[in-house]
Amino acid sequence: MEQTPSPPLLEFINAGIQLGGQVIQKGITFSLYREQFVAVLGPNGAGKSTLLKLILGLLKPTSGQIRLFGETPRTGNRRIGYTPQFSSLEASLTLRARDIVGFGLDGHRWGMALPNKMRAAKITRALEEVDGLHLAEASFSELSGGERQRLLIAQALLSDPELLLLDEPLASLDMSHAQEMVALVDRIRRTRGTAVLFVTHDVNPVLPCLDKVLYLAGGQSTLGTVQDVITTDNLSRLYGSRVEVLQSEGRLFVLGVDT
Amino acid sequence: MSIFHFEFMQNAFLAATLVAALGGVTGFFLIQRGMTFAGHALPGIGFAGAAGAVWLGFSPLAGLVVFTLAGAGGIAKLKGDPRERDLHIGMILVTALALGLLFLSLYPGFAEPAYAILFGSLLGISKGETQVMAIGSLFIGLFFVFAFRPLLFASFDPQAAGARGVPTRALGAAFLVVTALVVALCAPITGTLLVFTLLVAPSAIATRLTASPLKAVLLSVVLAEGLVWTALTLAYFWNSVPGFFVAALAFLVYLAVRLFQAYEHRRVK
Ligand SMILES: Nc1ncnc2c1ncn2[C@@H]1O[C@H](COP(=O)(O)OP(=O)(O)OP(=O)(O)O)[C@@H](O)[C@H]1O
Numbered sequence: 001m002e003q004t005p006s007p008p009l010l011e012f013i014n015a016g017i018q019l020g021g022q023v024i025q026k027g028i029t030f031s032l033y034r035e036q037f038v039a040v041l042g043p044n045g046a047g048k049s050t051l052l053k054l055i056l057g058l059l060k061p062t063s064g065q066i067r068l069f070g071e072t073p074r075t076g077n078r079r080i081g082y083t084p085q086f087s088s089l090e091a092s093l094t095l096r097a098r099d100i101v102g103f104g105l106d107g108h109r110w111g112m113a114l115p116n117k118m119r120a121a122k123i124t125r126a127l128e129e130v131d132g133l134h135l136a137e138a139s140f141s142e143l144s145g146g147e148r149q150r151l152l153i154a155q156a157l158l159s160d161p162e163l164l165l166l167d168e169p170l171a172s173l174d175m176s177h178a179q180e181m182v183a184l185v186d187r188i189r190r191t192r193g194t195a196v197l198f199v200t201h202d203v204n205p206v207l208p209c210l211d212k213v214l215y216l217a218g219g220q221s222t223l224g225t226v227q228d229v230i231t232t233d234n235l236s237r238l239y240g241s242r243v244e245v246l247q248s249e250g251r252l253f254v255l256g257v258d259t
Numbered sequence: 260m261s262i263f264h265f266e267f268m269q270n271a272f273l274a275a276t277l278v279a280a281l282g283g284v285t286g287f288f289l290i291q292r293g294m295t296f297a298g299h300a301l302p303g304i305g306f307a308g309a310a311g312a313v314w315l316g317f318s319p320l321a322g323l324v325v326f327t328l329a330g331a332g333g334i335a336k337l338k339g340d341p342r343e344r345d346l347h348i349g350m351i352l353v354t355a356l357a358l359g360l361l362f363l364s365l366y367p368g369f370a371e372p373a374y375a376i377l378f379g380s381l382l383g384i385s386k387g388e389t390q391v392m393a394i395g396s397l398f399i400g401l402f403f404v405f406a407f408r409p410l411l412f413a414s415f416d417p418q419a420a421g422a423r424g425v426p427t428r429a430l431g432a433a434f435l436v437v438t439a440l441v442v443a444l445c446a447p448i449t450g451t452l453l454v455f456t457l458l459v460a461p462s463a464i465a466t467r468l469t470a471s472p473l474k475a476v477l478l479s480v481v482l483a484e485g486l487v488w489t490a491l492t493l494a495y496f497w498n499s500v501p502g503f504f505v506a507a508l509a510f511l512v513y514l515a516v517r518l519f520q521a522y523e524h525r526r527v528k
């Protein structure tokens with residue numbers, strides 16, 4: 001993946017962001033290429049969700065530049081699929097799974113959606129792709145965290161994105177469901193050639209399919225391979241305090257701070 | 260003698276039909292957005308406006324419209340999580356009610372026109388008023404047809420909708436303004452006390468019965484129509500206030516649906 005000849009899908013060039021007068025990130029620099037799987041790691045409040053909002057065009061960088069498909073990010077870009085962090089779903093959740101997935105197709109369009117065979121077929125295909133066909137008629141409120149997450153991914157896939165931005169899809173999943181979710185995302189990326197930015201607090205479930213990690217902490221960021229980034233020295237520098245990285249049975253543990 | 264023999268009954272049925280349709284549709288979105296409390300507060304705020312207008316010698320309708328719109332504007336500006344938002348709405352409502360009481364006490368004598376807005380007068384609707392209702396309903400109906408999908412998307416997931424280019428804030432504000440207009444149109448008929456019944460009860464029942472948005476909206480409207488027609492008919496024959504029957508019937512239907520669902524649930528298990 002290192003020598004990919006094609007230009008990067010996404011480029012951060014020394015991009016900084018301030019929110020409410022507070023510096024969230026000083027200078028993020030990294031590139032993301034086709035089919036790459038990159039985990040975005042860091043403690044609460046490090047700016048992971050903010051990073052995704054910058055890519056979505058929901059926020060503008062206060063310094064530096066972001067190039068997405070060679071252009072400045074803007075909202076309404078169908079080439080990105082996005083699932084927000086769960087807590088943003090606040091309203092009543094009585095809607096059917098099928099309708100929620102359908103938002104990904106035409107939820108942004110004015111007017112009403114009339115029943116339509118082609119539309120239904122596309123929704124069905126997206127549901128199949130996330131192994132969620134059996135959930136189609138269920139009401140969203142009855143579903144488990146993992147099932148909901150899969151539906152949101154199906155929704156994100158409906159615009160045939162080249163880049164998937166997933167904000168903590170593993171939140172509230174136990175280890176085996178987390179591994180299932182990661183395998184699902186990995187399969188989607190391989191069959192579709194989609195690049196993935198995967199925000200997570202625990203790197204272990206994503207270790208098997210990871211190309212790189214982007215670690216955010218203390219207003220700074222580093223991109224690199226797991227071996228290069230998740231080290232005692234590097235994390236101690238990012239956090240500005242003593243951090244210990246331990247390896248045991250192929251799993252990584254970061255001690256001394258919250259991740 | 261036919262219930263439609265008198266013109267005032269014809270006007271009442273026409274106005275009630277429009278009110279029920281508006282309430283049924285608006286209520287569905289209030290529930291989807293988790294904003295039923297705003298639907299409760301706006302009529303109360305509007306009543307304060309009506310009382311103020313009566314005190315100052317204006318039409319209570321003008322006060323009603325101005326206050327509900329201002330209330331909607333204030334609510335649209337509130338940020339934060341829903342619980343905190345509802346706290347602020349509660350404070351706005353309390354302030355408005357205090358003002359309303361003050362205006363009523365300042366008015367020399369019995370502020371009849373203000374009380375008319377509080378309790379409504381379905382049976383005293385004129386032909387001209389039903390025409391205003393009809394035109395208002397048409398525009399509000401067009402808004403909902405136009406905004407249906409993005410409004411639903413933005414209600415479900417504001418972040419994802421925003422990322423897909425839905426102007427979520429503007430749309431949320433527009434929805435509140437429309438809700439304020441619905442309240443202002445309905446309050447003189449049902450009374451500010453009972454607008455809430457039509458805004459919430461039919462849609463609450465409908466969303467319990469179906470998860471499909473289109474079906475829920477239609478069912479909500481059908482239920483609202485059934486409620487007001489039955490209530491009007493009962494009120495006509497018993498020579499009583501329709502508002503009581505609307506609220507009482509709504510409660511009974513809601514109770515019946517919940518009991519039936521609890522029974523079904525146990526039977527399935
Ligand atoms: N609109 C805003 N105005 C001011 N500060 C904000 C705003 N939005 C976020 N912040 C702050 O920016 C920082 C980064 O927030 P962000 O949501 O990106 O963190 P995160 O890494 O996603 O954290 P988490 O793991 O909790 O999801 C936080 O300190 C937050 O309080």
Ligand SMILES: [Mg+2]
Binds near residue numbers: 048049050085167
């Ligand atoms: Mg976050």
